[in-house]
Amino acid sequence: xxxxxxxxxxxxxxxxxxxxxxxxxxxxxxxxxxxxxxxxxxxxxxxxxxxxxxxxxxxxxxxxxxxxxxxxxxxxxxxxxxxxxxxxxxxxxxxxxxxxxxxxxxxxxxxxxxxxxxxxxxxx
Amino acid sequence: xxxxxxxxxxxxxxxxxxxxxxxxxxxxxxxxxxxxxxxxxxxxxxxxxxxxxxxxxxxxxxxxxxxxxxxxxxxxxxxxxxxxxxxxxxxxxxxxxxxxxxxxxxxxxxxxxxxxxxxxxxxxxxxxxxxxxxxxxxxxxxxxxxxxxxxxxxxxxxxxxxxxxxxxxx
Numbered sequence: 685x686x687x688x689x690x691x692x693x694x695x696x697x698x699x700x701x702x703x704x705x706x707x708x709x710x711x712x713x714x715x716x717x718x719x720x721x722x723x724x725x726x727x728x729x730x731x732x733x734x735x736x737x738x739x740x741x742x743x744x745x746x747x748x749x750x751x752x753x754x755x756x757x758x759x760x761x762x763x764x765x766x767x768x769x770x771x772x773x774x775x776x777x778x779x780x781x782x783x784x785x786x787x788x789x790x791x792x793x794x795x796x797x798x799x800x801x802x803x804x805x806x807x808x
Numbered sequence: 809x810x811x812x813x814x815x816x817x818x819x820x821x822x823x824x825x826x827x828x829x830x831x832x833x834x835x836x837x838x839x840x841x842x843x844x845x846x847x848x849x850x851x852x853x854x855x856x857x858x859x860x861x862x863x864x865x866x867x868x869x870x871x872x873x874x875x876x877x878x879x880x881x882x883x884x885x886x887x888x889x890x891x892x893x894x895x896x897x898x899x900x901x902x903x904x905x906x907x908x909x910x911x912x913x914x915x916x917x918x919x920x921x922x923x924x925x926x927x928x929x930x931x932x933x934x935x936x937x938x939x940x941x942x943x944x945x946x947x948x949x950x951x952x953x954x955x956x957x958x959x960x961x962x963x964x965x966x967x968x969x970x971x972x973x974x975x976x977x978x
Contacts, residue, residue: 698919698964702957705926709953716950732941789936789945792890796942 720783723799726762728755731794740782740799752793762797764788823978824862824870831858831878839886850955853925853963860906860921860967865975868907875899893939894932901931917968922960929956 728736730749738746738757745765746755753775754766761780767773767790775790775797787798816824834854841852855878863871879899883892905927909920929952936945 692916694914694916694919697914698916698922701915701919702922702961705922705953705957709950709957712950713954716947729940729942785947787945789940789948791894791936791940792888794940796940796945 716785720785721801722760723782723784723786724802725800726755726757727798727800729796729798748797749793749795753790753795755797762788762799764790764797767793769793819978820866820870823866824873827858827862827866827870827874828877828881831855831874832881834858835878835882836886850952852959853928856902856921856924856928856963857967857970859903860917860924860963861970861974863906863910863920864917864967864971865978868910871907872903875903890939894935897935898928898931901934902928916964917971918961918964921964921967922957925956925960925963926953927956929953 724740726738726740727734728738728746728748736746736748738744738755740757740760740762743758744756746757747753748755752768753764756763756765761782763780764773764775764778767775769790769792773790775788775795778788781788781797781799784799784801787796789796832855834857838851838854858878859871859875862874876896876899879892879895883889883895887895902924906920906924909915909923915923930949933946933949933952936948937943
């Protein structure tokens, strides 16, 4: 069985492609995991424009984008508590975030909540 | 396969319509499967079975047709304008990659659909970056490379088997 697969040129290149893709993906995951650091601020953007910034160390509930999304900051974590979009809500399902570079995205409302580090400028 | 790719015989037209219908059903079935990972965009891409099938049995113009019509119809029925942009750019990139890899002829349907899966995700992320005017979401691509590869293997196996079994009846 294995020999048969290896003799088939197309299947062999398939396996190389799959292995390469998985390798790149997993290494990138590992690097992202190793390089993570605790964030200090939460930046909220709507439609590509920064609209608000909160400290991760101050607990609070914020109504974003005229109340379409409800952001909660609690114990150094940020999460989207509610959203008004129908169907599956990626931003609510995303759960809690706290590391630099992590973000919660609400595509329908174009709301992005992003964690940044101390004195760091947000990329845009 | 015909020399003039855009001249449809009745048989081809019927096959094409049936494939589009199958793709629509598959994307509906997929919408019923609950998301099992909290990363947006992780999905199997069941309707891609129909696209890969069309690519291997009817040729690339038909694959483009199946994919684009499916995306437009699902957007009309279930989605909105924004989701249409994401789906279209994902589909465009995926189709380009799959057609090229098919032309090179050194991969089987599995390799072709793996490239399609990963490129579909990449296309959606690129569209999202442009629509949202930020690079912050570009990192979503990392888990999506892994999930796209796995989904591509599954879809490629399914489509390859179907092509082998059904081709002789077309």
